[in-house]
Amino acid sequence: MTQARISVASFEAATVLILLTVALQPAFAVAVASLVPLLHGLFLLGSFVLAHHFLRLWYRVAGHLLFTLVALVLVTEIIVHHYTTLHLNRFVLSLLAQPQALEQIGLTWTPVLLLLGSLAGLIIAAQYYHKSFLLAGKSVLAGTLTALALSQGLYAFFLYQRDMSLPDIQRHLVFFSGLHAYHAEGLFSPILGPRPANPFAYSYKDKTASQAGSPAWEIEEPRNILLIVVDSMRAKDIRENPQIAPNLLNWGQSGFVSLQHSSVSNCTHFGMHTLFTGELPTTFADARHGTTSVGVFAALAENGYSLTSAEAQSLDWYDIAHTYLPNTVRKVSGSQDAAARDQFVAEQTISILNEKQSRPWAHLAYFSGPHFFYDYNEPVTITGYQEKIRETDALIGQMLDQLKTSGTLENALVIITSDHGEQLPGEGAVGHGSILNDAQTTVPLVILGANTPSNWIRGHQDILPFIKTELGAAPRGAKPQSVQILAGCDYEFPNSFAVISDGERIDFSFEDGLLWPVSPATGVKQAPDKIRDAGILLIDLLKAPQARP
Incomplete structure (x- = not known):
C-alpha cells in the first residue's frame, strides 16, 4: 500500500531551517546536553512542514500566512537577541503592554527596518520560488513526534542528573517548555534510583511575601x-x-x-x-x-x-x-x-x-x-x-x-x-x-x-533603612552589608542571582525554584564549599526576603 506523501515547499522549509538554526545557535554548547536544542529544532521544523502542508491544501493563502508569521517570529527573535542578548519570552513581550512602551524601550528604526526588510524579502522570494518535493507523511509525523519525545526525555534526564551545562542551554532555548525538576526526578528515580537532596532547591509560588509595609514607621524627626x-x-x-x-x-x-x-x-x-x-x-x-x-x-x-x-x-x-x-x-x-x-x-x-x-x-x-x-x-x-x-x-x-x-x-x-x-x-x-x-x-x-552617617551604604537595599534612621524611625548604627546580592531582571521574579563576598563573586541562574551555579566567564574554577555556602545563603534570603545578608 502506497504511503501518503506530503508536499514540502523547498524555499519555505529551507528558510525556516536556516532561521531556526540561527535562533537556536546560542543554546548549543560543547556538551551532550546540546542534543536537546538539536532535537527541539527538528521538532519545530517538522511541525512547520506538517502545518504548512495541510494549510496549503485547505487554503493556499493560509500557508503563506503561516510562513509569514513563523518568519516574523524567528527574525524578531534573532534581532532581539543580537541587540540585547534577551530572547522572546513573557518578560520581553510584557514590555510592549506597558504604558509609554516605545519611549521606555527606546526603540530605534534600525532593528525595525531590518525586521521589515528581512520579512519583505522572504515573502517576495517565496512568491517566485515554487519548487517543492515529496516526503512520506507518516515518516515526517513519526520523526516530528520522536524529536519531541526525545528532546523532552533528554531534558528531563539531564535535569535528573543535574547536568551543569543545562542551565546555560536552557536560558537560550527559545520556544521550549520542559518538565519541572521535581517531576523529572519523579520520572527517573524509580528506574535509576533517587538523587540526594538538593540544597539549592527552593519551593515558592512565583512570589515571596513583602514585609515592606509593616510595622508602621514611628517618625520622631520629620524631614x-x-x-x-x-x-x-x-x-x-x-x-x-x-x-x-x-x-x-x-x-x-x-x-x-x-x-x-x-x-x-x-x-x-x-x-x-x-x-x-x-x-x-x-x-x-x-x-x-x-x-x-x-x-x-x-x-x-x-x-x-x-x-x-x-x-x-x-x-x-x-x-x-x-x-x-x-x-x-x-x-x-x-x-x-x-x-x-x-x-x-x-x-x-x-x-x-x-x-x-x-x-x-x-x-x-x-x-x-x-x-x-x-x-x-x-x-x-x-x-x-x-x-x-x-x-x-x-x-x-x-x-x-x-x-x-x-x-x-x-x-x-x-x-x-x-x-x-x-x-x-x-x-x-x-x-x-x-x-x-x-x-x-x-x-x-x-x-x-544627611544628619546620620551614610558612608556605609552600598546599594539600593540600604536606602530605606537609611531614610528610616534619618527620620528617627530606626536606631542609628547601621553597618555595611558583608554580602551583596544582585538579582537578574525578569517579568516578576529574578531569573538569576550573584552573591558577592570578600571580593569573590558566585553566580546562579534560577529556574522553577532551582538555583544552578554558573561557571564564571573568567574560567577560574570556584571552590565547591563556597558555591554551596553562597547557594544556601540565597535560599535563606528567598525564604526571608526582609533579612539583610
Missing part, C-alpha cells in the same frame, strides 16, 4: 525628602571621565557620593522595587499584586506627608506608581522628546517644592536622562550616551541651585541615584535587563543634607 532618580545612568563613565558630571560630583563634596553603588538589579521595575522597599526583587510580585502600597512613600503617607512626583515617563510601568506612590500628586510629561520631558521634570519639581507646605513633604523627580537611545541619532554611540549624562547633570545642577536659593533644601534630605545602569554598543549587548555586570548594575549615588 523633607527629595528623591531624584535618573533612568539608565551607570557610574562607569563618570568614574572614567568625571568631567561629564561636574554638578553631581560638586554637590557630592558637601555630602556623600559613591560611584560604586549597586542598583541590585538591572531593570526599572526591580531596581525601583528595591529602592523603595529595601527588599530584593524576589518580593516584587507580592508587592505589585498586594492590596496596599508598600515602601518609603507608603510609610510617609501614613505619617501625614505631602507626596508629589514629576515624571519624565509614566511610572505606571509595571504598576510602579500604584505599588510605591500612594496618595501622590503626580505630574507626568506628555512630550515625545526626551530633553523636553526632563526639562518638564525640573520645572515641575521647582514649582511644586517652592510652594509653601504646611506638612513635611517627599517628592520624586524621575528623569529620562541617558535612557536608550541616548542622542536620537543613528548609530547609537557611547559618546551620545555620555553627552546625555552631561545634559542631565547640568539640568539637575540648575534645579538644585534654584531650590537652594529659594531655601527649599533647608532641612531636606536629597538622594540622587539611578534605577539601573546600561550596556552600550561594543560591550556585548545594548540596553539593560540582560547581564548582571558592572555596566548594568553599578550606578551613582549622591546624598545631601
Whole structure:
C-alpha cells in the first residue's frame, strides 16, 4: 500500500531551517546536553512542514500566512537577541503592554527596518520560488513526534542528573517548555534510583511575601525628602571621565557620593522595587499584586506627608506608581522628546517644592536622562550616551541651585541615584535587563543634607533603612552589608542571582525554584564549599526576603 506523501515547499522549509538554526545557535554548547536544542529544532521544523502542508491544501493563502508569521517570529527573535542578548519570552513581550512602551524601550528604526526588510524579502522570494518535493507523511509525523519525545526525555534526564551545562542551554532555548525538576526526578528515580537532596532547591509560588509595609514607621524627626532618580545612568563613565558630571560630583563634596553603588538589579521595575522597599526583587510580585502600597512613600503617607512626583515617563510601568506612590500628586510629561520631558521634570519639581507646605513633604523627580537611545541619532554611540549624562547633570545642577536659593533644601534630605545602569554598543549587548555586570548594575549615588552617617551604604537595599534612621524611625548604627546580592531582571521574579563576598563573586541562574551555579566567564574554577555556602545563603534570603545578608 502506497504511503501518503506530503508536499514540502523547498524555499519555505529551507528558510525556516536556516532561521531556526540561527535562533537556536546560542543554546548549543560543547556538551551532550546540546542534543536537546538539536532535537527541539527538528521538532519545530517538522511541525512547520506538517502545518504548512495541510494549510496549503485547505487554503493556499493560509500557508503563506503561516510562513509569514513563523518568519516574523524567528527574525524578531534573532534581532532581539543580537541587540540585547534577551530572547522572546513573557518578560520581553510584557514590555510592549506597558504604558509609554516605545519611549521606555527606546526603540530605534534600525532593528525595525531590518525586521521589515528581512520579512519583505522572504515573502517576495517565496512568491517566485515554487519548487517543492515529496516526503512520506507518516515518516515526517513519526520523526516530528520522536524529536519531541526525545528532546523532552533528554531534558528531563539531564535535569535528573543535574547536568551543569543545562542551565546555560536552557536560558537560550527559545520556544521550549520542559518538565519541572521535581517531576523529572519523579520520572527517573524509580528506574535509576533517587538523587540526594538538593540544597539549592527552593519551593515558592512565583512570589515571596513583602514585609515592606509593616510595622508602621514611628517618625520622631520629620524631614523633607527629595528623591531624584535618573533612568539608565551607570557610574562607569563618570568614574572614567568625571568631567561629564561636574554638578553631581560638586554637590557630592558637601555630602556623600559613591560611584560604586549597586542598583541590585538591572531593570526599572526591580531596581525601583528595591529602592523603595529595601527588599530584593524576589518580593516584587507580592508587592505589585498586594492590596496596599508598600515602601518609603507608603510609610510617609501614613505619617501625614505631602507626596508629589514629576515624571519624565509614566511610572505606571509595571504598576510602579500604584505599588510605591500612594496618595501622590503626580505630574507626568506628555512630550515625545526626551530633553523636553526632563526639562518638564525640573520645572515641575521647582514649582511644586517652592510652594509653601504646611506638612513635611517627599517628592520624586524621575528623569529620562541617558535612557536608550541616548542622542536620537543613528548609530547609537557611547559618546551620545555620555553627552546625555552631561545634559542631565547640568539640568539637575540648575534645579538644585534654584531650590537652594529659594531655601527649599533647608532641612531636606536629597538622594540622587539611578534605577539601573546600561550596556552600550561594543560591550556585548545594548540596553539593560540582560547581564548582571558592572555596566548594568553599578550606578551613582549622591546624598545631601544627611544628619546620620551614610558612608556605609552600598546599594539600593540600604536606602530605606537609611531614610528610616534619618527620620528617627530606626536606631542609628547601621553597618555595611558583608554580602551583596544582585538579582537578574525578569517579568516578576529574578531569573538569576550573584552573591558577592570578600571580593569573590558566585553566580546562579534560577529556574522553577532551582538555583544552578554558573561557571564564571573568567574560567577560574570556584571552590565547591563556597558555591554551596553562597547557594544556601540565597535560599535563606528567598525564604526571608526582609533579612539583610
